[in-house]
Amino acid sequence: MIERLDVLYQDESCAIVNKPSGLMAHASSLSRGEDDFLLHRLREQFQCKIHLIHRLDRATSGCVLVAFDAETASALGKMFMSRDVQKDYLAICRGWPDENFTIDYALDGGPGKPEKKPAITEFKRLAVAELSTPSAQHETSRYALMLCSPLTGRFRQIRRHLKHLSHHLIGDTSQGDGRHNRIFRMQGVHRMLLHAWRLRFTHPSHGEIIDCYAPLDLEFTKAMALLNWPITPEELNA
Numbered sequence: 738m739i740e741r742l743d744v745l746y747q748d749e750s751c752a753i754v755n756k757p758s759g760l761m762a763h764a765s766s767l768s769r770g771e772d773d774f775l776l777h778r779l780r781e782q783f784q785c786k787i788h789l790i791h792r793l794d795r796a797t798s799g800c801v802l803v804a805f806d807a808e809t810a811s812a813l814g815k816m817f818m819s820r821d822v823q824k825d826y827l828a829i830c831r832g833w834p835d836e837n838f839t840i841d842y843a844l845d846g847g848p849g850k851p852e853k854k855p856a857i858t859e860f861k862r863l864a865v866a867e868l869s870t871p872s873a874q875h876e877t878s879r880y881a882l883m884l885c886s887p888l889t890g891r892f893r894q895i896r897r898h899l900k901h902l903s904h905h906l907i908g909d910t911s912q913g914d915g916r917h918n919r920i921f922r923m924q925g926v927h928r929m930l931l932h933a934w935r936l937r938f939t940h941p942s943h944g945e946i947i948d949c950y951a952p953l954d955l956e957f958t959k960a961m962a963l964l965n966w967p968i969t970p971e972e973l974n975a
Contacts, residue, residue: 739781745949750809750942751790751802754779755951758798758928762789779803791817794893796908799826799933799951812941817890823937826885826895827863827953829930829960830904831872831917833881836862840898847892857888858898866964870920878920880907882966884934895931906931907960926960 743755756762756775763776779787788810790802802822804810816822838860843853864882872878881904885895896912899905905914907921908929921930937948953961953968961968 739778741782742775742778743952745800745951746947748940748942750806751804751813751940752783753800753802753936753947753949753951756793756798756801756933757954758796758956761795762792762801775801790814791890793933794896794929794931796929797826797931797933798928798954798957800824800936800949801933802936802938809941813938816938816941820888821938823935824887824933825935825937826887827932827934827957828883828885828895828899829907829964830881830883830899831879831907831914832904833865833879834860834862834883834902834904840901842898842901844891844894844897850892854891855889856891856894856898858895859886859888860884861886864964864966866966868920868964872916872920878917880917880964882961882964885931921960921963924959924963926956926963928954928956930957930960932957 744752745755746753761774763774776787776789785805788804790804790810790813793799793801802813804813839857841857844856845851845853861884862881863884866880868878870878887894896906896909900912906912906929908918932953933951935950940947958968
């Protein structure tokens with residue numbers, strides 16, 4: 738039996754679901770041997786045609802917006818393209834970045850797409866922590882909880898921008914820092930710590946503001962507890 742996804746918002750034309758970490762969006766050249774996809778689960782769960790308005794990396798969890806008809810899909814897609822959808826991610830990275838800053842650093846489109854295009858991400862530091870575990874030449878290990886708001890949608894944008902800053906995302910096996918990944922694995926945290934936390938947009942049909950938060954899963958919550966950080970939207974927005 739296919740595991741049902743948590744529905745965060747639903748009406749007759751669209752829905753927002755909480756994608757678990759480790760689930761691919763759909764079949765592709767990278768999905769050899771896989772038979773479990775977000776798109777397939779949604780078709781089974783909603784029993785209708787599904788239009789994915791945007792995608793998350795396999796290792797990223799959180800809000801995914803889908804439409805049930807082509808007209809709504811087109812309207813929502815245009816809103817994403819025109820930056821009329823607010824997308825906020827939570828990320829845990831190594832080190833203590835500045836409190837507020839914007840990265841404007843062009844990125845290519847991934848394998849087979851060498852052309853670089855503008856990529857902009859706004860960052861806000863929400864919390865910091867320090868563990869007694871030594872790291873490289875340091876006696877302790879420092880970490881930060883970041884609110885990441887991408888204004889563009891490039892391939893692995895947040896992960897690559899954090900790497901560019903040398904504030905690698907924890908749990909990222911391709912762009913991250915293996916030493917810090919191991920520290921968290923030793924504590925039972927094996928996933929990449931990037932979560933699509935919030936989606937906010939004006940509904941194209943009735944004009945109401947849809948403001949949706951995706952709860953954290955057990956492993957992300959464990960990482961937050963390890964670092965003694967708040968975990969609810971109210972606490973994080975305080």
